[in-house]
Amino acid sequence: MENFSFELVDKARETIDGRVIRTPVLPLCSSKIAPYLPPDCEMFMKLELFQHTGSFKARGALLGVDWLDEARRSRGVAGFSGGNFALALAWAARQSGVSAKVVMSKTADPLRIEGCRELGAEIVLVDGIAAALPELERIEAEEGRRILHPFNDLNMACGAATCGAEFVEDVPHLDVVILPVGGGGLICGMAASIKRHNPDITVIGVEPVGADSLAQSFKSGRPEALPQVDTVADSLGAPMAMADSLALARRHVDELVQIEDAVMTRTMLLMRERLMLLAEPACAASLGTALGPLRSRLAGKKIGVLACGSNISIERYNKYTNDVEMLTVPAA
DSSP states (O other): OTTOOHHHHHHHHHHHTTTSOOOOEEEOOSTTTGGGSOTTOEEEEEEGGGSGGGBTHHHHHHHHHHTOOHHHHHHOEEEEESSHHHHHHHHHHHHTTOOEEEEEETTSOHHHHHHHHHTTOEEEEESSHHHHHHHHHHHHHHHOOEEOOSSSSHHHHHHHHHHHHHHHHHSTTOSEEEEEOSSSHHHHHHHHHHHHHOTTSEEEEEEETTOOHHHHHHHHTSOOBOSOOOOSOGGGOOSBOOHHHHHHHHHHOOEEEEEOHHHHHHHHHHHHHHHOOOOOGGGGHHHHHHHTTTTGGGTTOEEEEEEOBOOOOHHHHHHHHTTOOOOOOOOO
16 A cells, blocks of 8 residues: 555545445434443444445445556456455446456355346355465456455555545544454555544454454554454454555554454344344444443543445344344443
8 A cells, every 4th residue: 555645535536426425424312322322422323334335345446447447447357255345346347347257255145146246247156265366366367357355455445545534524523433344444544534634533443353363463563364264244354464454554543452243243233223224243343342342431432433334135134143132221
């Protein structure tokens, strides 16, 4: 991300203006949700789950396709994803008449696989990321497609930065923003825009306990890979951090915390019952952290949380939530 700059972010905003959705920010002040919030706080949720293809990834994917030269456009694009980036890449390519091929794990939610197919992408199913990388190399060598990365590309950081800029423009005086972390592409871009607006805003990233590659990388000072990923939040299940997004995140992120899967699944139920939102686990991570591990620290604060996206089949949603009890109203 050596070429990341706010001039480039401003140009990116102009490029995608009117082509992506300026997603709304919801004050969490209704009588249905207010009892669950930290005492005396104000909380605001940016609803990026209403973005094209159901996640923030549409922003960066559209930029990635836009930035291709004509020769690259004629050969098409390819990428690996558990679902949200694959959907975004398929959509972005379709907007520009570019061919897309997405490599997906066989364990991906069928809803996401079918969604990519409906958007016109060619789908290659493999046995996880270990098999995906050689497949992408083959595709690049044989077909000449431009490989777009789900989080470690400049376009993804700039796309996320457009989301961060909108958030702080709509709610200018936040004290804390809590953002979900997978590979780091979302938080590195959003944090940069948030800090540009107000360096005093505290930016906190949240990772699943079983997928904490960015936290481990912050501690060691270098990109770390995980021996295994163990979380229901597949959208946050990046098996490694990467140098570019890590470097940008370290400049702008104040703290990283980890949460248990149970926090996310219980918050999924809360979002359904109190906000009428059907959230995948990653989508519940920010709010779950604010209501759980960080609750006492957030009393009296003005807080921003992100509903980053939600592409989940009802079968998988039920699998995660059927035997889970919803969060209870905390004692006064």
